[in-house]
Amino acid sequence: MNGIFSKGPAGMAGPAWHARRIAPIAVLAVLVSLAFWGSDYLLSIMILIMCxxxxxxxxxxxxxxxxxxxxxxxxxxxxxxxxxxxxxQVYHLPVILAFVLAAVISVLFALLISIPVFKMKGVYFTIGTWIVAECLALFFSTWSFSNYAQGYTITATYAFSTAQIYLVALAVGVGALIVVMAVLRSRLGLALMAMRDNAAASEVRGVEQYRTKLKCFLISAAVTGIAGAALYLNQAFIQPANAFGISWTVSMVFIAIIGGMGTVEGPIIGAVIFVLLRQALYNFPGISMMLLGLIAIAIIMIAPRGIMGIIRRKTQFEIFPVRRHPSA
Amino acid sequence: MNTILEVRDLGISFGSNQVLKSVSFDLYENEILGVIGPNGAGKTVMLNILSGILKPGKGSVSFMGRDILPMSIVERTRLGFGRTFQIPRSFENMTAYENGLIGSVYGTGATERAASLKVPAILEMIGLSDRKGVFAGKLGLIDRKRLEIGVALASNPKLLLLDEVAGGLTESEVSDILGIVRGIKEAGVSVIWIEHVLQTMLEGTDRVMLLAEGRDVVCGPPEAVMSSKEVETAYLGA
Known part of the structure; x- marks a missing residue:
């Protein structure tokens, strides 16, 4: 993890600097150890939070x-x-291969659909991507290769203990975080932060919009594909309507907005809130989604920039630093 | 004197509104050309055409002998076009230093390491050294205008397009900006400078062009243009 977590402001030393370097490792150690002492219930919640x-x-x-x-x-x-x-299930090949292929297939598919959807701007892009997913749902439910609408029971799941699935989910979660940090600390990240703040101005400063967006789209497809495999390893059953259902993305939007868009910490906070809230709302079947929506609206009204927005307004606080500092 | 930019018969319409009717001028190497004109004369529209944000309906623009009209915004930036906006378009949640990095890395294709060596000097030049770690969104107006110039400079421009960088500033702040622009000229950059503040046009430019009703009306030495009948007519009416 050197280079990703350890880069800090020049001249910054002493306890704070060490704490910053040690804290992520300590947190990671606790999370890994959870697999050995956590109850199955706790682990199943943690699996969802990570994914x-x-x-x-x-x-x-x-x-x-x-x-x-x-x-x-x-x-x-x-x-x-x-x-x-x-x-x-069908080819009886190792799970690890499925994770690799999930990323490869997702990237190839993203590359393919980028041709039409990247021609669409703004809200048309939004609708375009949704339509692609709906088409996949339809296609998979009529395709013999994917066993029509019946889908599959994923028995591979039963070969794993909850703790093992948790470790997989942890790897996916931490891996996603490392990918995001690596992206944001790279040249691409500089462009992304500029685009976040002012896309039109970033173009005038020389940021190629199409190429930058495409890179992001592909990276995000790869990791989302892997996370999809992890989620279904946990769920053990897959059908087109559910697998390609918009509720997945609705959760992602909830997580990003509630936590704070355009920050690394936001989705972490958002995911914890989302999973715990959804768990609590199981006691209100039928209206749980409505309640979740109302809560989302309430939080957006109180904190339009998410929870990180409130924190950032008061301090320049960040757990995962992506700031650049002059070397001199 | 070598011509760096050649603009001929530039025109653009928005619907039935012909904003630029016909604008032609030359910009010489290492020259500061001031552009004045009443509101709505088409000054900012002209800059937007030059930097590639708008496509003109007619006319030609060549930069160091190359036709730039088919080029994208990014290509023009890489070719040597720097630009500031009337209302500063800084990256608000990034520090002044990071704003400079963007200009350098993406404007010149430099690596982040190479840019990190260059940007501090630019911040020094525009007088923002002591605020390099401050978010651009938290800077005051004068500092954001300075930063706007700095980010444009970080891309190593051969031609800098300034859109009212002195507007809304106090007299002493205007003097600061004048000093910065002089420094830019000394570094060998050519400048097109749109401004309403008279002092900047008289003291800071080599020539001044009057734009009125979508045409270049008169162009020449600053004092001569400022006291010309055309300027009086354009601003006060016939």
Whole structure:
């Protein structure tokens, strides 16, 4: 993790600097140890938090930075899930291969649909991505290769303990975070932050909009595809309507907006709130989604820039620093 | 004197509204050309055409002998067009230093490491050294105008398009801006400078062009143009 978490302001030393370097490792150690002492219930919640954090991060990369408001990220969740089902259930190949292929297939599919959807601007892009996902849902429910609308039971799941699935989810979550940090600290990240603040001005300063957006779209597809495989490894059952359903992306939007768009910390906070809230609302079947929506509206009215927005207004606080500092 | 920019018969309409009717002028190397004119004369529209934000309906623009009209905004930036906006368009949630990095990395294709060596000097030149770690959104107007110039300079421009960088500033702040622009000229950059503040046009430019009703009416030494009948007519009416 050197280079990703350890870069800090020049001349910054002493306890604060060490704390900043050690804290992520300590947190990671606690999270890993959870697999050995956490109850199955706790672990199953943590699995969801990790996976939703990963897909929330990826939506945030698009919506929060690149100005690409997609409602079609469920395409990659579904592709990831179906890759897992097909590889383990039909071909009886190792799960790890499914995760690799989930990323590859998602990227290839993203590349393909980028040709039409990138011609659409703003809200048309949003609708375009959604339509692509709906088409996939229809297509998969009439395709013999994907076992029509019946889908698959993913028995590979039962070969794993909850703790093992949790470790997979943890790897996906932490991996997504590392990807986001690496992107934001790279040259591409500089462009993304500029686009987040003012896309038109960034173009005048020389930021190629199309290329930057496409890179983001592909990265986000890969990780969302992998997270899709992890989510379905946990869920053990896949059907087109659910796999390519818009509710996946609705959750991502909720997570990014509530936590704070255009920040790294936002989707982490958002995912924790989302998963716990949804868990609590299971006690109100039928109206749970409505309640979730009302809560979202309330939070947006109180904190239009999300929870990180409130924190940032008071301080320049960041757990995962992506700031650049002059070396001299 | 070598001509760096050649603009001929530039025109643009929005619907039935012919904003630029016909504008022609030359800009020489290392020259500061001031552009004045009443509101709605088409000054900012002209800059937007030059930087590639708007496509003209007619006319030609060549920059160092190359036809730039088919080029995208990004291509023009890389070719050497720097630009500031009337209302500063800084990246508000990024520090002044990071704003400079954007200009350098994406304007010149430099690596971030190379840019990190160059940007501090630019911040020094525009007088923002002590505020390099401050978010652009938290800077005051004068500092945001300075930063706007700095970010444009970071892209190593050969031609700098300034859109009312002195507007809304106090007298002493205007003097600061004048000093900065002089420094830019000394560094060998050519400048087109739109401004309403008279002092800047008289003291800061080599020539002044009057734009009125979508045409270049008169162009020449600042004092001569400022005291010309055409300027009086354009601003006060016949």
């Amino acid at each position: 939703y954090m990963a897909i929330g991060q990826m939506w945030n990369l698009l919506g929060g930075y690149a100005g690409l408001v997609s409602l079609g990220q469920q395409s990659f969740i579904g592709l990831g899930g179906y890759t897992l089902a097909k590889i383990t």
